[in-house]
Amino acid sequence: MQLTQKHQEYWQRNLRVTAILLTIWFVTTFVIGYFARDLDGINILGFPLPFYMGAQGSLVIYVLIIWYYARYMNKLDVEYGVHEGEED
Amino acid sequence: MSAITQSQFNANLKKYYSFYTGGFILFVIGLAILEYLGASNRTLGYLFLLATIGLYAGIGIMSRTADVAEYYVAGRRVPAFFNGMATGADWMSAASFIGMAGTLYAAGYDGLAFIMGWTGGYCLVALFLAPYLRKFGQFTIPDFLGARYGGNIPRTIGVIAAIICSFTYVVAQIYGVGLITSRFTGLEFGVGVFVGLAGILVCSFLGGMRAVTWTQVAQYIILIVAYMIPPVWLAAKQTGVPVPQIVYGYQLQKVSEREKQLNADPKEQEVRAIFKGRADAANAGLKNPEAAYADGKAAAEKRVADLKAASAPEADIKKAEAALATYKDVDTAKAQWAKDKGLAARAAPVRAHSEAFPGKDEKARDTARLNFLALVFCLMVGTAALPHILMRYYTTPSVKEARVSVFWSLFFIFLLYFTAPALAVLVKYEVYHNVVGTSFASLPGWVAAWAKVDPTLMSVTDVNGDGIVQLAEIVIGTDLVVLATPEIAGLPYVISGLVAAGGLAAALSTADGLLLTIANALSHDVYYKMIDPNASTKRRISIAKTLLLVVALTAAWVTSLKPGDILFLVGAAFSLAASGFFPALVCGVFWKRANKAGAILGMLAGLGVCMFYMYTRYPFFGVNDPLWYGINPISAGIFGIPAGFLGMIVGTLLTPAPESSIQELVDHVRYPNLEGDIDTRAA
Numbered sequence: 001m002q003l004t005q006k007h008q009e010y011w012q013r014n015l016r017v018t019a020i021l022l023t024i025w026f027v028t029t030f031v032i033g034y035f036a037r038d039l040d041g042i043n044i045l046g047f048p049l050p051f052y053m054g055a056q057g058s059l060v061i062y063v064l065i066i067w068y069y070a071r072y073m074n075k076l077d078v079e080y081g082v083h084e085g086e087e088d
Numbered sequence: 089m090s091a092i093t094q095s096q097f098n099a100n101l102k103k104y105y106s107f108y109t110g111g112f113i114l115f116v117i118g119l120a121i122l123e124y125l126g127a128s129n130r131t132l133g134y135l136f137l138l139a140t141i142g143l144y145a146g147i148g149i150m151s152r153t154a155d156v157a158e159y160y161v162a163g164r165r166v167p168a169f170f171n172g173m174a175t176g177a178d179w180m181s182a183a184s185f186i187g188m189a190g191t192l193y194a195a196g197y198d199g200l201a202f203i204m205g206w207t208g209g210y211c212l213v214a215l216f217l218a219p220y221l222r223k224f225g226q227f228t229i230p231d232f233l234g235a236r237y238g239g240n241i242p243r244t245i246g247v248i249a250a251i252i253c254s255f256t257y258v259v260a261q262i263y264g265v266g267l268i269t270s271r272f273t274g275l276e277f278g279v280g281v282f283v284g285l286a287g288i289l290v291c292s293f294l295g296g297m298r299a300v301t302w303t304q305v306a307q308y309i310i311l312i313v314a315y316m317i318p319p320v321w322l323a324a325k326q327t328g329v330p331v332p333q334i335v336y337g338y339q340l341q342k343v344s345e346r347e348k349q350l351n352a353d354p355k356e357q358e359v360r361a362i363f364k365g366r367a368d369a370a371n372a373g374l375k376n377p378e379a380a381y382a383d384g385k386a387a388a389e390k391r392v393a394d395l396k397a398a399s400a401p402e403a404d405i406k407k408a409e410a411a412l413a414t415y416k417d418v419d420t421a422k423a424q425w426a427k428d429k430g431l432a433a434r435a436a437p438v439r440a441h442s443e444a445f446p447g448k449d450e451k452a453r454d455t456a457r458l459n460f461l462a463l464v465f466c467l468m469v470g471t472a473a474l475p476h477i478l479m480r481y482y483t484t485p486s487v488k489e490a491r492v493s494v495f496w497s498l499f500f501i502f503l504l505y506f507t508a509p510a511l512a513v514l515v516k517y518e519v520y521h522n523v524v525g526t527s528f529a530s531l532p533g534w535v536a537a538w539a540k541v542d543p544t545l546m547s548v549t550d551v552n553g554d555g556i557v558q559l560a561e562i563v564i565g566t567d568l569v570v571l572a573t574p575e576i577a578g579l580p581y582v583i584s585g586l587v588a589a590g591g592l593a594a595a596l597s598t599a600d601g602l603l604l605t606i607a608n609a610l611s612h613d614v615y616y617k618m619i620d621p622n623a624s625t626k627r628r629i630s631i632a633k634t635l636l637l638v639v640a641l642t643a644a645w646v647t648s649l650k651p652g653d654i655l656f657l658v659g660a661a662f663s664l665a666a667s668g669f670f671p672a673l674v675c676g677v678f679w680k681r682a683n684k685a686g687a688i689l690g691m692l693a694g695l696g697v698c699m700f701y702m703y704t705r706y707p708f709f710g711v712n713d714p715l716w717y718g719i720n721p722i723s724a725g726i727f728g729i730p731a732g733f734l735g736m737i738v739g740t741l742l743t744p745a746p747e748s749s750i751q752e753l754v755d756h757v758r759y760p761n762l763e764g765d766i767d768t769r770a771a
Binding site (some may be wrong): 010073082 | 203468494755
């Protein structure tokens, strides 16, 4: 089975959104984590920023990353005609 | 069942679980009335245990099945929302439910590695695996390795890796079940293990994945309700706002101020100096045992004699005699010193709860940071490689639902992990403000009660003899934080029972998923795919059920030996899964060129490096080689994962590209729907 130009493009766009979201994930987790001691002075809702990110902020971002990916891909499926038919 | 459509099925599920949640709340209210009328704590404990296990068994019986697809993947019609709840229960173990808040209490910021690691891993599940595995649509994770890389070797390595990580994990769960059952009913630990096991088995044995899924949804509802009530109440009590997740920032500020005060307090310093003295004496004793033993014994004898001569109070003489009794012989004294050496930790000043990577100098702080980030990384990648979690995404009706389902999974997990750090701070506030500084004669009720029940969870001793509690005089076990919160918050015992039921639900649901993973790897991958591919449906199901029973009994037997030592391996399961599975699974989807030789080499290299590092560094094995870059053995995956990817790349590039049918398989999993597509769905 031969993939069309359109199929290739679908996969490229999937890779692109995956890479962008993965970068956000990486910065949230590891870059902020790495500089935790330096960011200690900043306050948010009474928390020091690094503690807030570890305990709440990054978790919210993770949930949003997954929510956005599901929404984006489910739309992309339809746009490129590779969505599944209604089963049952 | 097949007569109704998916949307009717969804509507029915919503109706059933709404009724169920309402029923459960009425049940708890009923018990609260019973307590008010004077029912004993033991009775309430039994009622909770019997009612919840009976309920799970009931769901198991209703969902019994002899259909292969129903047994292995719940018929692939679990809607995203419910699969999310089931994954949440599958994921959150006894350790998350009972231990997590305690770990955060003890470790402060550094404990957040678990919070981030065990949630952020779902980003990797969503982006790299769940939708593709769903499109592939078979039964187990080794199935994917077998089909993608061809041949039995990748499949076999997959089976072995799945069993290693799941088995250590399941033992820890059954341990938790035994502990909770025995604490709340007074049954013996061993009996508790088997009562819990009965609950697990009725469910998974009769209905496989189908029964486990619907029970896990029920268990999630119980565990989240049980987890939320105490912190909400405690937050309301302390601050007047019943939203612990928002208000605890301000409580954290108060805790931080109090930490500074306590560090400057002369009485605290006095207690710490006493501990330091004991630790120093122990170190000196261990250096030169014979001489220290003789000196110590002579001094102790002299003290007893002096006190008696001066006709000192009875209590003082008893104390001196007890001190003398530790000098029975050199070995007893040595054992005591080995224990006292640990008091050095209690001599240290209070560490700041919100401080990241504390350490005595810049180098120690950098090592702490490196370990923190490495642990987060290993837990995240491990999350995206644990077979019992990945398997859950085979059960959704479509790729689209699989994607949405990862969102619901993390959302439901998030609810608990979002609350755990708040709970830790609220309890710390309580201890620092309402326990420290009170007199021993008027300790808060919950302190005295727990100290009596289990001194490993809570103990206070008046070390400097001033009659006032100092922080350094308090020892708190990690499990206490969750278990005691209902009493700290002043809630009735029925809520303590509810918390225990929640812990039990967490342990049982995880154990269910793990046992099924192990038994399916054996029955489906080993028996059906490798030994007898012509086996009839009936035979496959009966083999699967028999193996489930065997695995469950083996796990319970291992647990009943109380192997406290193997519990530390649970953290190791993440590094192992990450090193063994992750590179092969991800390259299987994202790198068409990846082939069999690469997969074999990658999995073996990943597992090999990871196990080597653990074996030579965990104190348990007694080798104790120096650490690489100061990385703790729990994060061995930080070396194993790159080794896995490297093996994958080298093996692949040295051998020819996979045949075109494999490349077609890759295209197949990449697109939710392709015209003229191949079909990999399992029958």
